[in-house]
Amino acid sequence: MGKRGAHQANLGELYTIQIVFNFYDIILSVTVNHFLKSFGIVLRGVQLTMNKHKIKKEISFQKFMEASLKVFAEKGYEKASLDDIAREAGYTKGAFYIHFSSKEELFLKLMKSRLEVFKQQFLESFTPGENIEDTVRAGVALFVHLTKKDNWAPLYFEFCVNAIRNDSIKKHMADHYQDWIETIIFILKQSKECKSCKDDVLKQLAATIIALLDGYHLQESISPNSMSQDTISKSIVNVIHSIC
Numbered sequence: 001m002g003k004r005g006a007h008q009a010n011l012g013e014l015y016t017i018q019i020v021f022n023f024y025d026i027i028l029s030v031t032v033n034h035f036l037k038s039f040g041i042v043l044r045g046v047q048l049t050m051n052k053h054k055i056k057k058e059i060s061f062q063k064f065m066e067a068s069l070k071v072f073a074e075k076g077y078e079k080a081s082l083d084d085i086a087r088e089a090g091y092t093k094g095a096f097y098i099h100f101s102s103k104e105e106l107f108l109k110l111m112k113s114r115l116e117v118f119k120q121q122f123l124e125s126f127t128p129g130e131n132i133e134d135t136v137r138a139g140v141a142l143f144v145h146l147t148k149k150d151n152w153a154p155l156y157f158e159f160c161v162n163a164i165r166n167d168s169i170k171k172h173m174a175d176h177y178q179d180w181i182e183t184i185i186f187i188l189k190q191s192k193e194c195k196s197c198k199d200d201v202l203k204q205l206a207a208t209i210i211a212l213l214d215g216y217h218l219q220e221s222i223s224p225n226s227m228s229q230d231t232i233s234k235s236i237v238n239v240i241h242s243i244c
Contacts, residue, residue, distance in 0.1 A: 061099045063089040065113065068106055073151040077107065077158045107159050108172050114146055115179055128190040133237055135191055140233045143213060153217040181206040194244045205243050209236055 067089035071080045082103060086093045100106040122142050126135070147153050163169040184206035188194040194202065216232045 057098070060089070060091060060095060063091070064096060064099055064106070065110065068110065069150045072107075072155050077103075077155050077162070104162070104166075104169050107155075108169075108176070111156075111176050112179075114152070115176070115183065118142060118146055119183055122187070126187070126190070129192060132191045132193045132240055133233075135187065136236050136240070137230075137233045139187065140213070140229060140236065144217075144229055147217055153221050157218060157221065177207075177210065180210055184209055188240070188244075193240060197244045201243060205240065208239055208243075212236055212239070 064085065068080070068085045071084045071088050074080075075084065080103070082093050082096055085103075085106075086096050089096075096106075100109070122139060125138065147156075160173070163173045181203060185199075185202045188197070188202055188205065194205075197205070212232065212235060216227060219226055
């Protein structure tokens with residue numbers, strides 16, 4: 001080989017980059033001349049793989065959420081086991097722990113999910129500035145619908161019993177209540193009746209509304225149809241008028 005050929009060969013060896021991705025078991029050899037272009041292609045390939053894993057993880061998460069609702073509705077919170085939930089979801093119990101550290105955490109995520117559904121569905125039909133009677137009637141109707149779905153009210157109160165005995169869960173429950181209070185405050189602020197109310201007054205009002213709704217659902221769980229939905233709506237409106 002001539003000096004020129006040997007020099008080119010040495011340069012080729014010097015500027016050849018070996019990138020080894022052990023996780024994907026891929027060895028990519030690229031030269032400096034094509035480095036940026038080739039590395040860009042590699043990144044897109046890795047990103048595509050990561051997106052596929054993310055999608056699969058999201059699918060399994062949703063399946064666990066749906067399966068848990070079904071199992072909880074059938075067996076109740078206390079009697080529902082992680083094996084039952086994993087079996088219903090079509091995964092192993094090991095896969096459960098990819099998403100949740102415990103049954104308690106799973107239930108807390110279910111509560112958060114229902115709050116997000118309420119926000120989304122209510123705000124889609126909500127008209128700022130409409131009279132408070134219509135706002136309350138629509139909000140109560142949606143709240144009652146979501147609470148009756150999947151036998152949620154008895155499950156929720158069963159979980160509350162566990163929360164009272166567990167300081168960690170109690171803290172999460174308090175945060176959940178705070179999220180509800182902030183949601184109701186936001187809705188109240190859009191009404192002409194509550195525009196001039198101070199924030200601390202609205203906070204107390206929102207907490208009172210939650211207490212009325214919790215009491216309504218507890219009573220409905222024990223003695224169905226003992227109070228109409230219209231009655232609880234009117235009671236909430238009366239409280240609003242008495243405070244704001």
